Amino acid sequence: MRIALTEGISAFVFGSAVRDRRSARDLDVLFVYDPTRIAPAMIYGVLGPTISQLSELSGLPVHPVVLTIAEEHADAFLNRSRAIPLIGWLAETTDHTLRWPAGLRSNAII
Amino acid sequence: MASDKQINWDVSYSHIRFMEKALVGHKCVASFKRTRDIRFSIERTDDRSRVIAVLINRYTIGLADVIGVLAEFRNVNCIVAPGDWCGYTREAKDYGAQQGVAVFHASEFLGALWKDDPLTYVKIDLKGRPMYAYRSD
Numbered sequence: 001m002r003i004a005l006t007e008g009i010s011a012f013v014f015g016s017a018v019r020d021r022r023s024a025r026d027l028d029v030l031f032v033y034d035p036t037r038i039a040p041a042m043i044y045g046v047l048g049p050t051i052s053q054l055s056e057l058s059g060l061p062v063h064p065v066v067l068t069i070a071e072e073h074a075d076a077f078l079n080r081s082r083a084i085p086l087i088g089w090l091a092e093t094t095d096h097t098l099r100w101p102a103g104l105r106s107n108a109i110i
Numbered sequence: 111m112a113s114d115k116q117i118n119w120d121v122s123y124s125h126i127r128f129m130e131k132a133l134v135g136h137k138c139v140a141s142f143k144r145t146r147d148i149r150f151s152i153e154r155t156d157d158r159s160r161v162i163a164v165l166i167n168r169y170t171i172g173l174a175d176v177i178g179v180l181a182e183f184r185n186v187n188c189i190v191a192p193g194d195w196c197g198y199t200r201e202a203k204d205y206g207a208q209q210g211v212a213v214f215h216a217s218e219f220l221g222a223l224w225k226d227d228p229l230t231y232v233k234i235d236l237k238g239r240p241m242y243a244y245r246s247d
Contacts, residue, residue: 068174
């Protein structure tokens, strides 16, 4: 299952925050986007507020990896990194019911 | 410009110090100047051309990163990730090459400084085969 933050973007957590979420010192997040919906030149502008919200929500600095769907497929990033959906990670890790950012409420499952 | 705000390239002071130390000790580097924290203008020895490199901290450099760097920095010809654990996608490497910009991780970049045209540098293995830091390899 993939959970999209906004239409055309999916997000996953990988790295130390998956292995030991309580002692993680940073949050590695893979964003996979559809370049036919959001141009590569615009994606960081779209993701900027989300990255800030994630950092605030998790209390961790966020290190993004931003790939098109094709880039992710070619590099098999999800399989290799054993990334997990961001929303699931947030639900198990943070007090999301109290501090769920507005931008993350409109998630769509694709 | 990719957006109204500059992208946070996540480069720490330790990354910058690593880069500076590597350049100071490199035999092909005559001098360098760092501006805007992460942009390195490097004068090279033996009439080699100037290299302008931007250091970005991405585990995997993607197409959007290359586009973002080119939108934010002028006259760049190298984009460098700070460690050999970093990599890049084929799209990022190919798009960069089309724009005259080489995408490297750290040790590739230090090797490329020996080349007259860093863009042509490819790391090779012991059997002479090209080695790229594509994540799929």
